[in-house]
Amino acid sequence: MKNSTVFDCSILELEKHSHEKGNISIVENGKEVPFNINRVYYLYDVPGGEDRGAHGHKELRQLIIAASGSFDIILNDGNNKRKITLNRPYVGLFVVPGIWREIINFSSGSICMVVASHKYDEADYIRNYEDFLKFKKEI
Structure with missing residues (x-):
């Protein structure tokens, strides 16, 4: 979904x-969730001031939930940015492919649970922001 935007991501x-x-x-x-779940993982004990994510996916869809505590997610499609705060365990952010995401501002004791459409596949990750921008521009 190279043409996806931050506005394709939604709160569920x-x-x-x-x-x-x-x-x-x-x-x-x-x-x-609008996909079949193939993987669930969670982030916890993130040290104060640290961030997670800072990558994009070519095909993976995710539902990100603050199972405990709170954190912010910065969504970036190469043109637009959105900041979403998650702080309730019954609210999740649905993230479509082709979006750069960064997870920041973890509260003490927070748990970030991620429900994913695919099993781990390193080839699906875009870990360099310049490569992400090139991916978004490819036709």
């Missing part, structure tokens, strides 16, 4: 089931 609110013993939100293939 997961159904929140409240109970006196706590809340639960569910993520299922093709139901809460």
Whole structure:
């Protein structure tokens, strides 16, 4: 999706089931997320002042959730930037392919859970911003 923009990324609110013993939100293939889930991972114990991400993907779709705490995600399509703050465990950011993302401003004890459409494939990553811009311009 070389022609994708930051405006193709969207906030998805997961159904929140409240109970006196706590809340639960569910993520299922093709139901809460618009793709089949093939991988789930999470980032935690990120030291203060550090950031994560700083890469793009050619095909991977992701739903990024602040399972605990908060952090900001900077989305960049080569022309436009958007900053999204995630701080509720029942709200996720759906990120389409062809978007450069950086995750910053992690609160103490935060957990960033990522639900992904594909298994890990290094060939899908664009890790250099100049290469990302070239990818976006290719026809």
